[in-house]
Amino acid sequence: MPEFQTSPGMRDILPPDSARWRRFQAVFASVVEAAGYGEIMPPLMEDLGVFMRIGDATDVVTKEMYDFVDKGERRVALRPEQTASVCRAFTQHRPLTPWKVYYSGPNFRYEKPQRGRYRQFDQVGIEVLGADDPYLDVEVIALGWEFYRRLGLRRVDLLLNSLGEPEDRAAYVEALQTYFDDNSGALTAQSRVTLAKNPLRVLDSKRSPDAAVIAAAPRIGAFYSPQAAAHFEQVQNGLTDLSIPFTIDTTLVRGLDYYRRTTFEFQGGTLESAQNALGGGGRYDGLVESLGGPPTHGIGFALGLDRTLLACDDEGVFAAPDTSVDIFVVDTTGGREALRITAELRDCGFATDRAFENRSMKAQMKAADRSGALLAVIIGSNEVEAGTVVVRPLRQPIGEAARQYDIPRDTLVSEVTQALVKAVREASA
RNA sequence: GUGGUCGUAGCUCAGCUGGUAGAGCAUCAGUUUGUGGUACUGAGGGUCGCGGGUUCGAGCCCCGUCGGUCACCCCA
Incomplete structure (x- = not known):
C-alpha cells in the first residue's frame, strides 16, 4: 500500500472513465440548454448559514456538513447540494424571472461511504425560480426523463407525490404524529427516534416491522387544499400528455425539508434499494425567502452521477466513449523526426500520439497498436535517407497482411488524409 | 454513526488441520539483424493493508487499527 491514498469516500476518476x-x-447540458436553461457555476464553499436553511431536521445539515472556520474567522461549509446556492445566488443578483439554470459538479457530505455513495459526489440538476405554473413542474420532470432516455436507460421509474401547501403539509404532519404516537409500540426503536424529529421521514423507513404501521397511516391526499389538489392534478395531466409514465407514491417525502407540493424521484429498476434513487426533486416555494430574498416559487431536481452510471452499467448502455488517437508515429532514428511529424499532424487536426525513449521498432509498433490508432506513420534510417515515410494501416483483421507503403515525406498530410478516409470506410464496412 | 463481511503481485484471485508465497491477465525482453494485434520462451514485480500478541515458527490463530463492501441510517 502506498503511503498516501484518497481519503474515505473520495476517489480519482481516471481515464477512460473520466x-x-x-x-x-x-449530454445533460445539451438536453437542458435545448429548453432554455443556462449554466450556473456557484462556488464549492459558502457561508454555513446558506446551507442551514435547507432544514435543521435533515442529517445533511445536522450531521454531514463539511464545515469549518476559515482564516478570516468565517463559518463556511463545502456545499452538500446546490439548490441552496442557487437560491442564494438568486437573492444576491436578482435576475429576471423565470430564472432557468442548470448546474453540474461535486458536492460534499460526510457520510459513511458505500457503493454509489461517496463523500464527494457529482450531481447535475436544474432549478427554476419565480414561476408557479404546474406545467413548469411538468417541464422540469420531463427534462429529467428525457435525459435518462438520451443516456439509453429504459428501466427508470418515476415516482410522484405532492406534499400539499405548507398548511396542508403541517396538518398532515400533525395527523401523522398523532397516528404514529398512538401506534409507536409497533414501530422500531429507530423509527421512534425519527418520529421525534420528523414524522414524515418515518414513511421512508425500510425496516420491515414498520411496514404494516406505515401502510395503515393517514394519506396526504385527504389534506390537500383545493389549490394544491388542482396543481397536482394538472401536473399529472401534463405528464400524461407527454406520455411519461409515473406512479403516485404517497410515502415519497424526500429528504430535504424545504419541499412543498410536487415531489418526485427517479428510481433505477436494476439497482439495490439502497442505491436506487437516481435523482429527485420537487417544489421548494419558500426557500428563497428563508435566505432573505423575496417570496419566490422554486422547483428543480438533482440527479446523482454515480448511481446513474451504475444503472447504465446494469443496462449495458452509455459506455465510456472511445478516446483513441487517429495516428501513431513510430520513429527509430532517435525521435526528432517524430517530434516534427507529430506536430505537423496535430496542426492539421489529426489526433496523434507517438512513442518516446527511442524504443525498438517492435516495441513502438506494440504501442501503436495499443493506442487504437487507425494508422501508423513509420520512420527509420532508410526513410530518412530516401526522404520518405511509411504509412501503415493498423486495423485489418487478424491474419491479413498489412498493406503498408512509402510516400514522399512532403506529401505526408495529403497521403495521411486519404489513408484515414479509407481506413474509416473499411472499419465501418 | 451502528452491525456483518472482506483486505495476498499493476488487475482478478488461489494458498489444504499454522512450517518464512503461487496462477491467469498485464508489463518488459527474446524467438523474428528495422513492423503491432494470434504462437512459443524467459524476466521483472509482493515487508501477504498496518500495529501489537500467541507460537520454535503466522498470509493462515487472537486483539486493535485503517480501508473497501453490504445492511441499517441518510440520501444522489
Whole structure:
C-alpha cells in the first residue's frame, strides 16, 4: 500500500472513465440548454448559514456538513447540494424571472461511504425560480426523463407525490404524529427516534416491522387544499400528455425539508434499494425567502452521477466513449523526426500520439497498436535517407497482411488524409 | 454513526488441520539483424493493508487499527 491514498469516500476518476463523466455532463447540458436553461457555476464553499436553511431536521445539515472556520474567522461549509446556492445566488443578483439554470459538479457530505455513495459526489440538476405554473413542474420532470432516455436507460421509474401547501403539509404532519404516537409500540426503536424529529421521514423507513404501521397511516391526499389538489392534478395531466409514465407514491417525502407540493424521484429498476434513487426533486416555494430574498416559487431536481452510471452499467448502455488517437508515429532514428511529424499532424487536426525513449521498432509498433490508432506513420534510417515515410494501416483483421507503403515525406498530410478516409470506410464496412 | 463481511503481485484471485508465497491477465525482453494485434520462451514485480500478541515458527490463530463492501441510517 502506498503511503498516501484518497481519503474515505473520495476517489480519482481516471481515464477512460473520466471521458464518460464528461460526456454525461455534456449530454445533460445539451438536453437542458435545448429548453432554455443556462449554466450556473456557484462556488464549492459558502457561508454555513446558506446551507442551514435547507432544514435543521435533515442529517445533511445536522450531521454531514463539511464545515469549518476559515482564516478570516468565517463559518463556511463545502456545499452538500446546490439548490441552496442557487437560491442564494438568486437573492444576491436578482435576475429576471423565470430564472432557468442548470448546474453540474461535486458536492460534499460526510457520510459513511458505500457503493454509489461517496463523500464527494457529482450531481447535475436544474432549478427554476419565480414561476408557479404546474406545467413548469411538468417541464422540469420531463427534462429529467428525457435525459435518462438520451443516456439509453429504459428501466427508470418515476415516482410522484405532492406534499400539499405548507398548511396542508403541517396538518398532515400533525395527523401523522398523532397516528404514529398512538401506534409507536409497533414501530422500531429507530423509527421512534425519527418520529421525534420528523414524522414524515418515518414513511421512508425500510425496516420491515414498520411496514404494516406505515401502510395503515393517514394519506396526504385527504389534506390537500383545493389549490394544491388542482396543481397536482394538472401536473399529472401534463405528464400524461407527454406520455411519461409515473406512479403516485404517497410515502415519497424526500429528504430535504424545504419541499412543498410536487415531489418526485427517479428510481433505477436494476439497482439495490439502497442505491436506487437516481435523482429527485420537487417544489421548494419558500426557500428563497428563508435566505432573505423575496417570496419566490422554486422547483428543480438533482440527479446523482454515480448511481446513474451504475444503472447504465446494469443496462449495458452509455459506455465510456472511445478516446483513441487517429495516428501513431513510430520513429527509430532517435525521435526528432517524430517530434516534427507529430506536430505537423496535430496542426492539421489529426489526433496523434507517438512513442518516446527511442524504443525498438517492435516495441513502438506494440504501442501503436495499443493506442487504437487507425494508422501508423513509420520512420527509420532508410526513410530518412530516401526522404520518405511509411504509412501503415493498423486495423485489418487478424491474419491479413498489412498493406503498408512509402510516400514522399512532403506529401505526408495529403497521403495521411486519404489513408484515414479509407481506413474509416473499411472499419465501418 | 451502528452491525456483518472482506483486505495476498499493476488487475482478478488461489494458498489444504499454522512450517518464512503461487496462477491467469498485464508489463518488459527474446524467438523474428528495422513492423503491432494470434504462437512459443524467459524476466521483472509482493515487508501477504498496518500495529501489537500467541507460537520454535503466522498470509493462515487472537486483539486493535485503517480501508473497501453490504445492511441499517441518510440520501444522489
